[in-house]
Amino acid sequence: MPELPEVETIVNGIKPHVKQKTIQAVIVRHKLLRYPVPKNLNQLLSGQTIQQVSRRGKYILLHCDEGMLIIHLGMSGYLRCLKSNMPAAKHDHLDILFTNGDCLRYTDPRRFGAILWNKGDAFDHPCLKSLGVEPLTSALTAEYLLENSRNRRCSIKQYIMDNKVIVGVGNIYANESLFEAAINPATVANKLTLLQYQNLVKSIQSVLRAAIKRGGTTFKDFQSSSGKPGYFQHSLKVYGRAGEKCLQCGTMLNEIRQGQRSTVYCRHCQQRR
DNA sequence: ACTTCGACCTGTTGGC
DNA sequence: TGCCAACAGGTCGAAG
Numbered sequence: 001m002p003e004l005p006e007v008e009t010i011v012n013g014i015k016p017h018v019k020q021k022t023i024q025a026v027i028v029r030h031k032l033l034r035y036p037v038p039k040n041l042n043q044l045l046s047g048q049t050i051q052q053v054s055r056r057g058k059y060i061l062l063h064c065d066e067g068m069l070i071i072h073l074g075m076s077g078y079l080r081c082l083k084s085n086m087p088a089a090k091h092d093h094l095d096i097l098f099t100n101g102d103c104l105r106y107t108d109p110r111r112f113g114a115i116l117w118n119k120g121d122a123f124d125h126p127c128l129k130s131l132g133v134e135p136l137t138s139a140l141t142a143e144y145l146l147e148n149s150r151n152r153r154c155s156i157k158q159y160i161m162d163n164k165v166i167v168g169v170g171n172i173y174a175n176e177s178l179f180e181a182a183i184n185p186a187t188v189a190n191k192l193t194l195l196q197y198q199n200l201v202k203s204i205q206s207v208l209r210a211a212i213k214r215g216g217t218t219f220k221d222f223q224s225s226s227g228k229p230g231y232f233q234h235s236l237k238v239y240g241r242a243g244e245k246c247l248q249c250g251t252m253l254n255e256i257r258q259g260q261r262s263t264v265y266c267r268h269c270q271q272r273r
Numbered sequence: 274a275c276t277t278c279g280a281c282c283t284g285t286t287g288g289c
Numbered sequence: 290t291g292c293c294a295a296c297a298g299g300t301c302g303a304a305g
Contacts, residue, residue: 003298034281034300058299075298076283091283110282112299127300154276163300170298260278262296 002073004135004168005211005232007058010079014104015053017081018062021098022049030093034074034114037094044117045069045096056123057131057167067119070127074112080105132165135204140166142197149189149197158259159189160204169204171261172232173211175239177203178265184272185263186256210235238264 002010023045031037038044045064052063060079062069071079084095084103094106094115106115118125133139145165152159160166161174169177178185180203183196192200214232233240237247242255246266256263 006298032282072299074282074300108282109284110297110299112282114300151275158276161299172298259276261299 002058002075002077003170003173003211004055004058005173005208005215007055007060007073007168008212009215010073011053011055011060014079014081017102018050018096018098018104019053020049020051021100021102023047023064023096024099025097027095027097028093029088029095030091030111033093033108033111034072035116037115038117041115041117056128057134057163058170059128063121067117068121070114070116070118070125071106072114072116072127074108074110074114076110077106077108077113080107130164131167132163133167135166135168135208140201140204142194142201145197145201146192146194149192152189154189155185155258156183156187156189156192156200157185157263160200161259161261166204168208172236172239173204173207175264176207176237179238179270180207182270184267184270185258185265187272238266240264 026042026045028037028041048064048066050062050064054061054063058072060071060073062071073079082103082105084097084101086103086105088095088105089107091109092105092107093111096104098104106113114127116125116127118128123129133144148165149159157174157178160169160177161171175185177200181196181199183192183200211232214235238253241253242262242264244253245251246253246269249266249268251266251268253264254267
């Protein structure tokens with residue numbers, strides 16, 4: 001579920017329901033996520049008001065009076081707003097209850113996600129500290145990617161999925177962006193030209209923007225339990241389409257593995273050069 | 274400092 | 290139908 005567009009959509013979805021709301025209590029049902037949930041979270045958060053909701057990479061930030069709650073959704077996590085009397089299901093690991101009877105519920109079957117507390121308002125938590133540039137800001141430029149790639153011999157796909165370089169580009173959108181930019185995913189990062197990086201920046205941004213646009217509809221009814229993906233399914237041109245025909249040229253799409261993740265591309269449209 | 278690889282979990286899918 | 294391996298949107302830490 002969660003790459004940048006999904007996280008962005010969730011942030012936009014929950015914001016009106018949690019911003020300026022005061023926390024009454026926190027219920028932790030399963031504390032073993034990627035990191036243990038802070039022990040005293042209930043005491044810590046009770047009485048605090050959520051002042052703002054934002055996103056940094058794939059991290060969701062709930063800015064409270066005395067610090068911020070950092071939420072990562074891992075591979076399978078999601079957040080919903082519902083009434084606090086909704087019974088919890090199997091993977092509903094944590095509830096934030098508000099004084100108005102609403103509840104922000106964290107669900108994550110694989111428990112690869114994380115819930116962390118950062119005292120104060122600075123972005124100095126270890127998990128945020130070394131993050132790269134936000135792709136949808138002016139910080140992402142072809143020059144930046146080019147300069148930072150000079151000593152990198154990994155593939156361009158792994159390079160753009162590196163959180164220290166750019167945040168938010170996961171496996172799906174890495175595949176899609178490279179197709180859009182007509183760049184072979186296996187190209188070594190330090191071999192790309194400035195022109196190629198210019199195309200790549202445009203592609204990453206347009207793919208993410210388009211996905212955010214579609215994502216908006218899926219989670220519109222985010223109170224229901226049917227937070228199914230598939231909304232962006234139509235728009236995917238390569239991801240999940242190995243063995244099918246390229247929508248541009250009809251060539252059979254190829255699948256390879258890079259860093260234990262699957263890569264799908266068109267060997268005709270994305271030739272190495 | 275870089276790259277690769279295993280680890281963390283559960284659920285679903287596809288082959289036999 | 291049942292069993293089992295492989296795989297799934299992410300990230301970290303160890304080892305080379």
